[in-house]
Amino acid sequence: MTTVAQVLSQFQATGVQTCFHDRHINPQIYADLNGGNWSIKDYEARGGYAALRKILGKDGGEGLTQDQVIATVKESGLRGRGGAGFPTGLKWSFMPRQFPGQKHLVCNSDEGEPGTCKDRDILMFNPHIVIEGMIIAAYAMGISLGYNYIHGEIFQVYERFEAALEEARAAGYLGNNIMGSAFSFQLHAHHGFGAYICGEETALLESLEGKKGQPRFKPPFPASFGLYGKPTTINNTETFASIPYIIREGGDAFLALGKPNNGGTKLFSVSGHVNKPGNYEIPLGTPFSVLLEMAGGIRGGRKLKAVIPGGSSAPVLPGAVMMDCTMDYDSISKAGSMLGSGAVIVMDESTCMVKALERLSYFYFEESCGQCTPCREGTGWLYRVVHRIENGLGRPDDLDLLNSVTANIMGRTICALGDAASMPVQSFIKHFGDEFAFHIEHKKCLVPPQVQYEGSKIYVA
Secondary structure (H helix, E strand, C coil), rough: CCHHHHHHHHCCCCCCCCCCCCCCCCCCCCCCCCCCCCHHHHHHHHCCCCCHHHHCCCCCCCCCCHHHHHHHHHCCCEEEECCCEEHHHHHHHHCCCCCCCCCCCEECCCCCCCCCCCHHHHHHCHHHHHHHHHHHHHHHCCCCCCEECCCCCCCHHHHHHHHHHHHHHHHHHHHHHCCCCCEEEEEEEECCCCCCHHHHHHHHHHHHCCCCCCCCCCEEEECCCCCCCCCEEEHHHHHHHHHHHHHHHCCCHHHHHHHHCCCCCCEEEEEEEEEEEEEEEEEEEEEEEHHHHHHCCCCCCCCCEEEEEEEECCCCEEHHHHHEEEEEEHHHHHHHCCCCCCCEEEEECCHHHHHHHHHHHHHHHCCCCCCCCHHHHHHHHHHHHHHHHHCCCCCCHHHHHHHHHHHHHCCCCCCCCHHHHHHHHHHHHHHHEEEEEEEECCCCCCHHHHHHHHHHCCCCC
């Protein structure tokens, strides 16, 4: 008799589908991983926890002060890998290190941005690199307690991280008086429940406290009033995973991997109409054309039409514009979009842009927490208007209506979800307005349904 576990095992990710393809460029996080070597012994064999030994002076050196660690991170040019791209060293410097009470460190592993699947692979196949990064961050900011908030739908990843935590505690890397030093740090995993909004840092804090996951007003910012009202620093999984290399090799070595103001390597989740979708670790500043080639090029030999370079909330760019970009924060921003989480969604000429926007708008409509009226009502308006255009019921003034609704959402909400829902709408209309106008006038897609079907192999009514 077939058990439930046997059935589910057929769908369990092994990493072969995403990151174990040997098509990375100078990988640091994915280096020498094979899916089975995630344990602490394997990690130590790859140089793991050497950075921690270095800062504590347990490698024969003098150790590093808190200021030296933060200065090294600033020198590296590391920017937050969760989406905003804020300089990590600068964020760490905001923490009041002499605060007399409890302070907290939080890792945002609530990976829910459509198109993004990088953080779960780090936690699954290299969890100790995140743990070591968090320990170093805690040392730099004088923090003794931390949490890793893990996305709700990836429970196996949560279990893997818990197992890695137990290994680290047993080895003396976590707990009181780490490695015989005066530094103590406790780290715990926290299992989320799948709400996209909990990826917003203050909603994440509310969820950690056992409350409804809804964003807080800012200010006050988490650095002064965070988890349980105490100073808190929050960074993304990939950000913490970059720290051990920076401390071990030096900030200048990490910066040299990328480009000025865009230090190091970055994980990109490439999906859509490519032959080899998956996660790719490449230096920031690598041309998009190189990344596209690494992903096997456009499926079926068709023409590139559009790219969303930083997850579903980033503005879409026409294919021709994207081909001239390099994969870094500044280049993508100059082109009119955002690097975001690094989720590169590739669309070829078989894509109906109205249908694509309809799907995105539906996501943000469903995931709005409902706290802010402009977002609660506005995301519903966006979806319903795009939906009627896609279904042949569009009106001549619908494009003006969509632009009006987005203008009334952006900048009028507590968090950025309203902006995240609006930017795709604005960019799709800006770059592909002719398709929307065709839909409204002719009551059908500009791209024939059969072409869509051949391109996606998904049934199109």
